[in-house]
Amino acid sequence: MIQFTVATINLRNRADRWRERRHLLVAQLLDAAPDLISLQEISFPIGQGRWLRNQLNARLSEGKRPYQLIQKRKHDLLKGYAEGIGILSNLPVLYHDWVNLGYGGRVALRVNVELPTHASLDFVSVHLHHAAQDVETRQEQAMCLTGWLRDVRPVSRQIVAGDFNEVPDGLAIQVMKQTFRSAYEDVYGREPLATFPTALVPNADWAGCLDYIFLSSGIASVRSANIFCHKPADDDNTLYPSDHVGLIATVEV
Numbered sequence: 001m002i003q004f005t006v007a008t009i010n011l012r013n014r015a016d017r018w019r020e021r022r023h024l025l026v027a028q029l030l031d032a033a034p035d036l037i038s039l040q041e042i043s044f045p046i047g048q049g050r051w052l053r054n055q056l057n058a059r060l061s062e063g064k065r066p067y068q069l070i071q072k073r074k075h076d077l078l079k080g081y082a083e084g085i086g087i088l089s090n091l092p093v094l095y096h097d098w099v100n101l102g103y104g105g106r107v108a109l110r111v112n113v114e115l116p117t118h119a120s121l122d123f124v125s126v127h128l129h130h131a132a133q134d135v136e137t138r139q140e141q142a143m144c145l146t147g148w149l150r151d152v153r154p155v156s157r158q159i160v161a162g163d164f165n166e167v168p169d170g171l172a173i174q175v176m177k178q179t180f181r182s183a184y185e186d187v188y189g190r191e192p193l194a195t196f197p198t199a200l201v202p203n204a205d206w207a208g209c210l211d212y213i214f215l216s217s218g219i220a221s222v223r224s225a226n227i228f229c230h231k232p233a234d235d236d237n238t239l240y241p242s243d244h245v246g247l248i249a250t251v252e253v
Contacts, residue, residue: 001220001252002116004091006123006183007034008161008211009229009246011052013043013083016200016243021233025241026055028229032248033064036113037088038125038161044073049086056088065090072098074105085125085162087111094120099148101141103129108145112155115253122155126162128172138164139171146179156218157253163244167208180214183249187225195247198240199232213249225249 011025012018029037029052042049053069060066070093071086084107087096091113098109108126115121126145128138142164149158160180166172168191185191195211197204215222229246233239 003223003250003252004035004115005033005248005250006036006038006159006161006213007032007228007246007248008038008040008125008163008213010040010127010163010211010242010244011042011048012200012242012244013041014046014048017239021200021239021241022051024233024239025229026052026059028231028241029056030059032228034248035090036123036159038123039071039086039088040125040127040163042071042084042086043082044084045082053088068093070096070109070111072107072109075100075107081105085109085127087123087125089113089123091115097153099144099152101126101128101144103137103141106141108148110149112153119157119253120155121157121159121253122149124149124158124160124162126160126164128162128164128166130165132165135166135171138166139175142172142175146175150179156216158216159219159251160214161212161247163211165210167210173212176212176214180216183213183215183222183251184225184247186215186222192227192247195227196244198230198243198245199238200240201243202238211244211247213247215251219251219253221252223250223252
């Protein structure tokens with residue numbers, strides 16, 4: 001059995017005080033040191049994903065494996081989206097691919113990584129449609145995602161992490177839980193009370209759980225699961241790494 005750590009965090013692109021909060025994000029990612037990180041709302045015009053990878057790698061302790069970045073812009077050529085999703089991996093990447101989930105160019109990005117045992121694992125980053133009332137849209141996207149993972153280059157060990165823009169009893173989450181189990185729920189018997197918003201968003205009128213880490217049956221057990229990237233700056237209790245907190249889990253295969 002081997003253990004490794006996976007995480008997810010929505011970057012909130014360049015909005016909401018990015019230049020002030022970016023080093024807070026780097027510091028809290030370094031403290032947590034996940035092996036695989038799912039990123040959502042990456043700003044491509046400012047090279048946000050590359051900047052984050054470079055900052056992490058420059059500050060890694062001696063002997064730590066550097067991160068590789070794989071990212072994918074939203075897939076709508078007519079709209080020319082400047083935002084997308086990505087994955088940071090310090091495990092060897094064997095291949096990567098993606099699937100178009102529609103509805104504004106949403107995509108899911110998969111990297112297949114090599115574990116120390118030489119087995120492989122799929123790690124998938126996803127960010128579903130955002131409009132709260134469009135629950136059936138997210139259900140359709142979740143069905144497309146699970147079908148793709150089942151039918152295209154399937155492996156027994158799969159982890160799907162990201163911002164699903166859906167509450168725990170929503171249709172998309174019900175679809176995911178037909179095939180996968182939630183890492184956080186596996187440990188605590190429930191999902192987090194809320195992963196959005198942080199105090200970075202002033203005057204928010206709603207809070208709830210939108211972010212998840214899902215595990216296939218090939219993942220033997222969850223050693224721990226927690227929220228992370230949830231600490232404000234020492235000198236400003238409204239400055240957080242993002243408008244979402246992240247989720248992190250240590251799993252065993």
